[in-house]
Amino acid sequence: MRRVRRFCTALLLCLPLAATADEVQVAVAANFTAPMQKIAADFARDTGHRAVLAFGATGKFYAQIRNGAPFEVLLAADEQTPARLQEEGLGVPGRRFTYAVGRLALWSPRAGYIDPEGRVLADGDFRHLALANPKTAPYGAAALQALEHLGLRARLQSRFVQGENIAQAHQFVASGNAELGFVALSQVFEQGRVTHGSAWIVPAGQHRPIRQDALLLRRGEHNPAAQALLDYLQGDNARALIRTYGYQVE
Amino acid sequence: MNAAHGIRARFTLDYPGFRLEVDLALPGRGVTALFGHSGSGKTTLLRCVAGLERAGQGLLAVNGECWQDSGRSLFVAAHRRPIGYVFQDANLFAHLSVRRNLEFGMKRVAASERRVALGQAVELLGIDHLLERMPDRLSGGERQRVGIARALLTSPRLLLMDEPLAALDLKRKNEILPYLERLHDELDIPVLYVSHSPDEVARLADHVVLLEQGRAIAQGELRETLARLDLPTAFSEDAGVVVEAEVAGHDAHYHLTRLTFPGGEVLVSQRPEAPGQRLRFRVHARDVSLALQRADGSSITNLLPARVEAMVAADTPAHVLVRLDAGGTPLLARITRRSADQLAIAPGQQLWAQIKTVALLG
């Protein structure tokens, strides 16, 4: 009898939690994979909501959202895509903001291969330079802008190998198939430093800022968890965490 | 038998549930029938001779040439043996026309070694009108004739035939048998002929090997072997002898033909053959009855005086097989044990054999 009562008490205690603990479906740009996993964990701990994450290329998410994908929040790799979704009426007005400003890095898994000024781009005898597809990935476009700024684009074009997104560009370099490549700093940066290999952090002035916008989608308009996640992203805890991955926050 | 003119075949071959163990000395000319029930090992033996099957222990010499000697690790591959092989269902190449099937083997034999011309084989087997057809447009009988011609065109020194008539109905069989007989008569190629049909064997063979459960239980000249009494009862239901006779004359009034042979004569329905021509006929043991006196009041016209040579048990307990000598021609009679006791049949006894019917071969 006592056991039954204890069980009922436990059940009652669970009820208020169950009532507020919602799920939110989030589409996350590939470059933001590592920080977002940490943020989602903290978010669950602090609010009880669960963020279900899908990682991928922003362009693909755009096509999917337009065709009815069940995402409630988009963390894009650029600002154009969320703006466009908003224009098309797929976003909630007023719920778009820049959650991170990405930094571009020239990276190699070999220690000492890349000098602090990135002169290896001009001098190196590498065969392949990896970057994300400039047509579809913001980090790819930024890499191209940086190369143009350095006056090296035409010279290096024949050595480009393009990943479909920044994750694949990273994979080409990490597997050694390309000697070096432009990646998102967040992919090789943790706790304020480059985790392994060598990197040149491309100065912010050499490319247009990679502003990554978050957007509340129509499907998430009435989901408290979606609202909570957006608020959480703008909180101090999340901002500090984002910064440790080499992003700037506004 | 001279070793240089004959076939020496000794094989031991083990398969799960089957063992072939034979040691044969066969004549190097004429048709030798490998005769037995299905599963007796006759096809396996033929395949060993062709080199399509490799017996673990084997010795094979054909007219002086050694094709296999496991003692010396000698094994001549099938495609290097000068044989012709006729498969049970012809086994023609489906992607080639009849003409190209025929040429397939011929082209692979040096021109100087060709002894059978395309035209000759085509004429012999009557397949002239089929040359441009594809095999799937041939009847079973036609296919088999093409298969035989194709084998002949390699100018084989030994022709192996694996039940070439087994897949055919009676009508088709009768269509092919005359061609096989012409083969026998016109080409001097030794033939090993696998069959389970006593009639085929009686009609075509000169020599016979009886196989049972992978062993050769008897072999010898056709007529002698068929009239032997010591063969397993399994064969006795179909037991009988083959007699070679000559057309002596015709009786136009009764539409009968008189055939004579050592030991007597028989009357049969009128035959087209001219007097003097030779014919084979078969007398089944079950069609021969015995009488102590000449029974003139009977409707059976063919009566031969004969002497009892031996008597053995037949395939059923109710019957016995009696071997007779009719003036030099062996005969078998299958009669009931009761009749044998009533007639007091004993070796040396003289009596009359009544032949109800004879089966003319060809």
Add this chain to the structure above:
Amino acid sequence: MIFDSADLAAIWLTVKLASVTTVLLLLLGTPLAWWLARTRSTWRGPIGAVVALPLVLPPTVLGFYLLVAMGPNGFIGQLTQALGLGTLPFSFAGLVVGSLLYSMPFVVQPLQNAFAAIGERPLEAAATLRAGPWDSFFHVALPLARPGFVTASILGFAHTVGEFGVVLMIGGNIPEKTRVVSVQIYDHVEAMEYAQAHWLAGGMLLFSFLVLLMLYGSRFRQGWQG
């Protein structure tokens, strides 16, 4: 013009890749299929399973392993570097290697089935007609397996044209070298160029349909050896 020059380059590259792959696969796959169809070796099972693996593996798995294996630290990469060939990813040769593996079952299996269907008997007939093993193979087995070769060529070609995952992994999206049609379509979609994506994707659809039509059409024409 419906297709721009990049699209045309991708189409041409795809046709080239599929042709080279199909020819190489027929050359390499024929002896392999012959062996698989006839051997009694205990290796038959494992080798047959390896050949069939690409049927069930996601192409990305194959592509990922190829990227690692053909890279400078992988065993294929070490070998090609020792031979002075450099490494294979991001090159046409690399795509050919990937496609060979990826499309192998589509060529080997129809051939294997065709050889198995022929069986031992026509070859025995050939042997009794003085044809040695090679002679039999070329003049009996190959012609009899012709429907299998037709099927294998069509499937091998079409499947290579449709390849995406492996190319994505090891291609590097280099125009005229590794950017094939399927990748080009993906790019168009990602770049929100839906009209161009439609033209290419529609073309692929039509091509695939025509190929299958050819295949099933020819099944009826082959009177013998259906």
